[in-house]
Amino acid sequence: MKKMLTLVVFTMIVVATQAQTLQSLFEKYSKDERFTYVTVGSGMMNLASNFGIKNKNSKLMASKMRSIKILTLENDANSPLMKSVIQDLDKIIEVGKFETAVEAREKAEMVHIYYRVVEKDNADMLIVTKERGELSLVWISGKMSKEEMMNSFSQNGKTNMDAAS
Amino acid sequence: MESINELLERYFSGETTLAEENQLKLYFKCQNVLPDHEIYRSLFEAFDAELQDKSANPTERVQPVRKKTTRIWIKTFAYTGIAATLLLTLWIQRSQESKNYAMVGGKRIQDNEYAEKYTAQKLNEIHDLLHNSMKPINSIEKVRNGLQPIHKLESVKKTINRIEN
Numbered sequence: 527m528k529k530m531l532t533l534v535v536f537t538m539i540v541v542a543t544q545a546q547t548l549q550s551l552f553e554k555y556s557k558d559e560r561f562t563y564v565t566v567g568s569g570m571m572n573l574a575s576n577f578g579i580k581n582k583n584s585k586l587m588a589s590k591m592r593s594i595k596i597l598t599l600e601n602d603a604n605s606p607l608m609k610s611v612i613q614d615l616d617k618i619i620e621v622g623k624f625e626t627a628v629e630a631r632e633k634a635e636m637v638h639i640y641y642r643v644v645e646k647d648n649a650d651m652l653i654v655t656k657e658r659g660e661l662s663l664v665w666i667s668g669k670m671s672k673e674e675m676m677n678s679f680s681q682n683g684k685t686n687m688d689a690a691s
Numbered sequence: 692m693e694s695i696n697e698l699l700e701r702y703f704s705g706e707t708t709l710a711e712e713n714q715l716k717l718y719f720k721c722q723n724v725l726p727d728h729e730i731y732r733s734l735f736e737a738f739d740a741e742l743q744d745k746s747a748n749p750t751e752r753v754q755p756v757r758k759k760t761t762r763i764w765i766k767t768f769a770y771t772g773i774a775a776t777l778l779l780t781l782w783i784q785r786s787q788e789s790k791n792y793a794m795v796g797g798k799r800i801q802d803n804e805y806a807e808k809y810t811a812q813k814l815n816e817i818h819d820l821l822h823n824s825m826k827p828i829n830s831i832e833k834v835r836n837g838l839q840p841i842h843k844l845e846s847v848k849k850t851i852n853r854i855e856n
Contacts, residue, residue, distance in 0.1 A: 562795050563795075564806050565793075566790070594810050632820065635820055637817060653817055655820060
């Protein structure tokens, strides 16, 4: 019985240390000097005003967002580091049960938007942009339903941020 | 004499009360015990002696010997619990620190404004990318709007047919 318990605890520790999550990915690369990492936890309303968002719904959406984390890597597209990050990211998207919401490409620029609803109204949105020599990961988490999250970046094919323009 | 006989009879039948038993004990302790009752004196003296011996040397309560391994497990769980609590406290303290910051070149920049501006800039870039990619959808929308009169023709045709009939 004790051996069994030890084995279970050991297995749990191994799994916990090996299984990479979005959080661990951001933590891992945020300390790397080749990356730029920015996190915004509060003051979402200020951010909304930066966009010039005056719409009530958009302000509500901004208030529902808990945090925005951005990880940017400026490096050659074929560099081992870039490939390693993309590899890690692909694994997380697969294991983390993210669903693809938008996949857009314009010339060499690509945008992928993934989302998942973890618990009740606990959503994660991951925006991955790939440009020439630059990879950006934007992780937005908030307390909103799937529909609210989808509406936050898409309204009749336009992003909600269009309120700014 | 008769009452003692009666009490003795009830005593051996197990019908006496505690008070009656004490009465019998007191009777056999005193010197004027009737010769007919002398045979029972040794019995009551023996009970009394045993009672005194018990009160002088009460039975020792034997504690079950705990195995050393059980103690080790208890200690392990206790230490793990303490460690987990400490980690949780540290984590809560860390999470309560300002959430708006940037990491550039491995250095932490604790500047709300910078973090928010950087985030806004990144989101604007994503917005532009998406907006450009979604242009064909907007065009489709325009074409659909432009085709609205053709859909109306169908209803006009139906109305004409109805009038003709």
